[in-house]
Amino acid sequence: MTVVAPLIGVLALAAVSAAGARIGLTTLFCVVIPYAAILVFLIGVVWRVLSWARRPTPFNITTTCGQQHSLRWIQSSPLENPHTRLGVIGRVLLEVLLFRSLFRNVKHEFVSRENAAPRLAYKASPWLWLGALAFHYSFLVVFVRHYRFFSEPTPRSLQIVEMLDGFFQIGSPTIFVSGFVLLAAATFLLLRRLLLPQLRYISLPVDYFPLFLVIGIALTGILMRYTAFRTDTAAVKNLCIGLMQFKPPAATEPIGAIFFVHLTLVSCLFAYLPYSKLSHMMGVWLSPTRNLIGASRMRRHINPWNYPVAVHTYEEYENEWRDKMKAAGIPVDKE
Amino acid sequence: MADIQLPPPEELAKVSFQPRPQGWMDPCVEFRPGTWSYAGKPKALETVGMPNPREWSPTDADWKLPENWKEIILQGLRERLDKYRSLKVFLDICVRCGACADKCHFFIGSGDPKNMPVLRAELLRSVYRNDFTLAGKLLGKMVGARELTMDVVKEWFYYFYQCTECRRCSVFCPYGIDQAELTMIGRELLNLVGININWVMEPVAKCYMTGNHMGIPPHALKDNLEFFADDIENITGVRVDVPINKKGADVLFVVPSGDVMADPGIYTLMGYMMLLHESGLNYTWSTYASEGGNFGLFTSHEMIKRLNAKIYAEAKRLGVKWILGGECGHMWRVLHQYMDTLNGPADFLEVPVSPITGTRFEHARSTKMIHIAEFTADLIYHGKLKLDPSRNNAYKVTFHDSCNPARAMGLFEEPRYVIRNVCNHFYEMPENTIREQTFCCGGGAGLGNDENMEMRMRGGLPRGNAVRFVHERYGVNLLTAMCAIDRAVLTTLMEYWVPEVKVSGLHELVGNALVMKGEKKRELNLRSEPLNEGSEDTSD
Ligand code: HEM
Ligand code: SF4
Ligand code: SF4
Numbered sequence: 001m002t003v004v005a006p007l008i009g010v011l012a013l014a015a016v017s018a019a020g021a022r023i024g025l026t027t028l029f030c031v032v033i034p035y036a037a038i039l040v041f042l043i044g045v046v047w048r049v050l051s052w053a054r055r056p057t058p059f060n061i062t063t064t065c066g067q068q069h070s071l072r073w074i075q076s077s078p079l080e081n082p083h084t085r086l087g088v089i090g091r092v093l094l095e096v097l098l099f100r101s102l103f104r105n106v107k108h109e110f111v112s113r114e115n116a117a118p119r120l121a122y123k124a125s126p127w128l129w130l131g132a133l134a135f136h137y138s139f140l141v142v143f144v145r146h147y148r149f150f151s152e153p154t155p156r157s158l159q160i161v162e163m164l165d166g167f168f169q170i171g172s173p174t175i176f177v178s179g180f181v182l183l184a185a186a187t188f189l190l191l192r193r194l195l196l197p198q199l200r201y202i203s204l205p206v207d208y209f210p211l212f213l214v215i216g217i218a219l220t221g222i223l224m225r226y227t228a229f230r231t232d233t234a235a236v237k238n239l240c241i242g243l244m245q246f247k248p249p250a251a252t253e254p255i256g257a258i259f260f261v262h263l264t265l266v267s268c269l270f271a272y273l274p275y276s277k278l279s280h281m282m283g284v285w286l287s288p289t290r291n292l293i294g295a296s297r298m299r300r301h302i303n304p305w306n307y308p309v310a311v312h313t314y315e316e317y318e319n320e321w322r323d324k325m326k327a328a329g330i331p332v333d334k335e
Numbered sequence: 336m337a338d339i340q341l342p343p344p345e346e347l348a349k350v351s352f353q354p355r356p357q358g359w360m361d362p363c364v365e366f367r368p369g370t371w372s373y374a375g376k377p378k379a380l381e382t383v384g385m386p387n388p389r390e391w392s393p394t395d396a397d398w399k400l401p402e403n404w405k406e407i408i409l410q411g412l413r414e415r416l417d418k419y420r421s422l423k424v425f426l427d428i429c430v431r432c433g434a435c436a437d438k439c440h441f442f443i444g445s446g447d448p449k450n451m452p453v454l455r456a457e458l459l460r461s462v463y464r465n466d467f468t469l470a471g472k473l474l475g476k477m478v479g480a481r482e483l484t485m486d487v488v489k490e491w492f493y494y495f496y497q498c499t500e501c502r503r504c505s506v507f508c509p510y511g512i513d514q515a516e517l518t519m520i521g522r523e524l525l526n527l528v529g530i531n532i533n534w535v536m537e538p539v540a541k542c543y544m545t546g547n548h549m550g551i552p553p554h555a556l557k558d559n560l561e562f563f564a565d566d567i568e569n570i571t572g573v574r575v576d577v578p579i580n581k582k583g584a585d586v587l588f589v590v591p592s593g594d595v596m597a598d599p600g601i602y603t604l605m606g607y608m609m610l611l612h613e614s615g616l617n618y619t620w621s622t623y624a625s626e627g628g629n630f631g632l633f634t635s636h637e638m639i640k641r642l643n644a645k646i647y648a649e650a651k652r653l654g655v656k657w658i659l660g661g662e663c664g665h666m667w668r669v670l671h672q673y674m675d676t677l678n679g680p681a682d683f684l685e686v687p688v689s690p691i692t693g694t695r696f697e698h699a700r701s702t703k704m705i706h707i708a709e710f711t712a713d714l715i716y717h718g719k720l721k722l723d724p725s726r727n728n729a730y731k732v733t734f735h736d737s738c739n740p741a742r743a744m745g746l747f748e749e750p751r752y753v754i755r756n757v758c759n760h761f762y763e764m765p766e767n768t769i770r771e772q773t774f775c776c777g778g779g780a781g782l783g784n785d786e787n788m789e790m791r792m793r794g795g796l797p798r799g800n801a802v803r804f805v806h807e808r809y810g811v812n813l814l815t816a817m818c819a820i821d822r823a824v825l826t827t828l829m830e831y832w833v834p835e836v837k838v839s840g841l842h843e844l845v846g847n848a849l850v851m852k853g854e855k856k857r858e859l860n861l862r863s864e865p866l867n868e869g870s871e872d873t874s875d
Binding site for chain 1: 344345347348349350351352354358359365367383387416417418419420421423424425427428429430431432433434436437443448451453454457469470477478479502505506507508509510511512513516544545546553554557558579580581582608622623637640641642648649652660671672673675676677679680694696697698699700701702704709712713714723741742743744746747749752765767768770771794796797800804832875
C-alpha cells in the first residue's frame with residue numbers, strides 16, 4: 001500500500017492528462033492547471049515561510065560541530081561553530097549548496113570476533129550525499145534549461161549552461177546529461193527506500209509520491225526530446241511565452257499527449273511542494289540549530305516570551321537552615 | 336533497588352536490526368524490565384507544584400491521568416507550536432532520508448527501529464499531522480497521521496525516556512533536526528498530565544529545596560568539603576582552605592553536586608580544591624547555589640529557569656565579580672545556551688578576568704561564567720602552574736567528550752590541552768566516536784538509574800566499544816570525562832563492557848600532577864593509591 005498508492009496516484013494523474021489531450025482539453029491542461037499550480041505554489045511558499053518566520057526562536061540551540069571560540073591561542077572552527085554572522089551565513093550556505101551535514105554520514109557495522117563481543121566499525125557512507133547532490137543539481141540544471149521555452153532569443157548565459165550540459169554531443173539532438181542524471185538519481189533514491197529495510201520501515205506514501213512524480217517528469221521529458229514522441233517545440237515555446245505574457249494563445253496547435261502528462265506532473269510537483277516535506281527547500285534556511293550564532297555566552301539571546309517563575313529564594317533557604325548553618329560556622333544574612 | 340538480570344556482554348552485543356513486519360504506525364510498547372524508569376513519586380511533584388501527583392507505574396494498565404488528558408496534551412502542543420520555531424520547523428521538514436537513523440546510540444545498541452531519531456520524532460509528528468495539518472485531517476494514515484491515543488502516550492513515554500537528549504542525530508541531519516529538542520518538548524507535554532520518571536523528579540525537587548540534586552544540606556556540604564581538605568592534607572601535606580558563602584570573594588564556584596558525594600567524582604572535586612588554592616583565586620563555594628546541574632532540562636523549559644535562577648541570585652548576593660563552573664555536561668548546556676536568556680542579563684557582574692594571568696574571557700562577556708577547563712588551560716598556557724605529569728604515569732588516558740560540552744558548546748581543545756600537560760600517555764578514541772561525533776554514556780537525561788540498566792548498557796555499547804578499542808590497542812586504563820553523570824554511569828558501563836578501565840574527571844589528573852607550594856614528597860595519588868616508583872623526577 002505504502003508504495004503502490006502513490007504510484008497509482010501518479011499514474012492516474014498521467015492517465016487523466018493524456019485523456020485530456022485526446023479529447024482536446026487544451027485550455028484546461030495547458031492554461032488553467034499550470035496557472036493554478038503556480039498560484040498555489042507561490043501562496044504556499046509565502047504562507048509556509050511566514051508560518052515559520054513569525055514564530056520566535058526562544059533559545060540559542062546551535063548544534064556546535066567544531067571548536068568554540070574561546071581562548072585566543074586556540075583555533076576555533078568558524079564554519080562548524082560560528083561565532084560571527086558571516087560564519088553563520090557560511091555555515092548555512094555550506095548546508096544548502098554542498099549538503100555539509102549529509103556529507104558526514106557514516107555507517108556502523110558489527111564485526112564479529114571469536115570469544116568476545118563484536119566490534120563496532122564505522123565506514124564513511126557518501127552514497128546518500130552523492131545521490132542527493134546529483135538529484136538536486138540535475139534538477140536545478142533541468143529547471144534552468146527550461147527557460148529556453150520562455151525567452152526569445154535564448155539568452156547567452158543559458159546557452160553556456162546548455163553547452164556544458166550538452167558536453168557529450170552525439171549527433172542530433174544534443175544529449176543533455178542533466179535529464180538522465182535526474183532520472184538516475186531519483187531512481188537511486190527510490191531504490192534506497194525500497195531496498196534498505198530500515199528506510200523502507202520509516203517511509204510513508206508521501207515519501208514515494210514526489211519520487212514517482214519526479215521520475216515521471218524526467219521520463220516524459222526524455223521521451224519528448226529523444227524518441228518518437230518528439231514534440232513540436234515551436235508550439236510549446238509559443239504556449240509558454242503566451243503564458244508568461246498572460247496572453248495564452250487562443251487556439252494552440254495540437255501538442256502531443258506526452259506533453260500534457262509532463263506539464264501536469266510538473267504542475268502537481270510545484271503545487272505540492274510548499275505543503276509537504278519538500279518545503280525543506282525553505283526550511284533548511286530557518287533551522288535554529290544551524291542558523292544561530294554559536295557564541296551564546298558572548299551575546300545574550302533574547303526570548304520574547306520569557307516570563308517570571310516561582311523560585312526558592314535564598315531568604316527562604318536560609319530560614320529553613322539558619323540554625324544548622326550557624327552551628328556549622330557558615331555565614332548567614334540574618335543572625 | 337531494581338535488580339536487573341543482564342545477559343553477558345557478548346550476548347547483549349548481538350543486536351538484531353530486522354524491523355518488525357508490521358509498520359510503526361500501530362502503537363506498541365512492551366515494558367520489559369531493564370528498559371524503562373520508575374514513575375515520579377507524588378511527593379517530589381508536590382514539592383515543585385507539578386500536575387497530577389500520584390502513585391503509579393508504567394506497567395499499570397491505568398496511568399490515572401486526568402479525564403481530559405488528551406485535550407491538555409493537544410492544547411500544550413498547540414501552545415508550544417507557537418512558542419518554538421524549532422518545533423514547527425522540525426515537525427514540518429523531515430524528508431525521512433534516514434541519515435540520522437544509525438547515529439543514535441540507543442538504536443545501535445538495541446536495534447529497535449523506534450530508537451532511530453527519525454522515528455522517535457515521527458511518534459510526535461504523527462500526532463501533529465493528525466490534529467494540526469490539513470493533509471493529516473483529510474488523508475490520515477496516507478500522510479502518516481495518527482490519533483493521540485493512550486497507547487501513543489505510552490509509546491511517547493517509553494521512547495522519550497530512551498533518548499538522552501545527546502544531539503548526536505542533529506549533527507548528521509541535513510537540516511539540523513534535533514531530536515533532543517523534540518524529546519524535551521515531548522517530555523514537557525507528558526509532564527502536563529503528570530507523566531515523568533522519578534530519577535528526574537527527585538533531583539528536581541531536591542535541587543529546588545536544598546540547592547542541589549543530592550539534597551545535601553549546608554552543614555553537610557561544609558563537612559564534606561572539610562573532609563576532602565583533610566584528605567588533601569594527608570596526601571600533599573598542604574592545607575587548602577574551604578571558603579563557603581563568603582561575601583567579598585571575587586568568584587563564585589559552582590559544580591555538579593554528584594562530585595561531592597560519589598566516587599570517583601570526589602577526586603575531581605579534590606583536584607578543583609587544590610587547583611583553586613594553588614592559583615590563589617579569591618573564590619567561594621555556595622551552599623545555596625550548590626548545584627550547577629539542572630534536571631529542569633529533562634523536565635520543562637520553565638523548570639530549567641526555576642532551578643537555574645539561584646546561580647545569578649547567589650552571585651549577586653555574595654557580590655562576586657564572575658562565576659566559574661566545574662566539570663559537568665548538561666549543566667553546561669544550561670549555562671551556555673539557556674542561563675543568560677532565562678535569568679540574565681547579568682549586568683551586576685563583570686566580564687571574567689583571570690587575576691592570575693590577566694586573560695579577559697571575552698567569549699563569556701555576556702553570561703559572565705567560564706568553564707574550569709578554560710580557566711585551567713589558560714593558567715597552564717601562561718606557565719602559572721607547576722606540573723609533574725609523570726605522577727599520572729600509571730594511567731593510559733583516553734578522553735570522552737561529554738555530549739553537551741561537545742555539541743552545545745564546542746569545548747574540545749581546552750580539556751585536551753590540559754590532559755596533554757598533566758599526563759604523559761594520552762590516546763584518542765576513533766574519530767567517529769569523539770568530539771562532535773561523540774557517543775553518549777547511555778545514562779544522561781535522567782536515564783542513569785538502576786532499573787533502566789539494560790537500556791543503559793545498550794545505549795552505552797558504542798562508547799564501550801570505542802574504549803575497548805583503545806584499551807586493546809594502547810592499553811588504555813583510564814577514561815577521563817568532564818561530566819558528573821559520566822563519572823557515575825560510565826563507571827558502571829566500564830564494569831560491564833571493559834572492566835579493565837577506570838573512570839576519572841579531568842581535574843583529578845590535574846590534582847595529581849599539580850606541584851603545590853610547600854607540599855611533601857607525594858607518595859599517593861588522589862585515590863590514595865601509591866604512585867609509580869620513580870615517577871617523582873620532574874619532567875616538565
Ligand atoms: C536547498 C537546500 C536543499 C537541501 C539541503 C535538500 C536536501 C534534500 C535531501 C537530503 C533529500 C533526501 C533524499 C532522500 O529522500 O533520500 C531531499 C529530497 C528531495 N528534495 Fe531536496 N534539498 C534542498 C532543496 C530542494 C529543492 C530546491 C527542491 C526543489 C524541488 C528539492 C526537492 C526535493 C525532492 C523532490 C526530494 C525528494 C526525494 C525523496 O523523496 O527521496 N529539494 N532533499
Ligand atoms: S536526517 Fe533529518 S531529514 Fe533525514 S530522516 Fe533524520 S531527521 Fe529526517
Ligand atoms: S538526541 Fe541522542 S539519544 Fe536522542 S534520538 Fe538523537 S541521538 Fe538518540
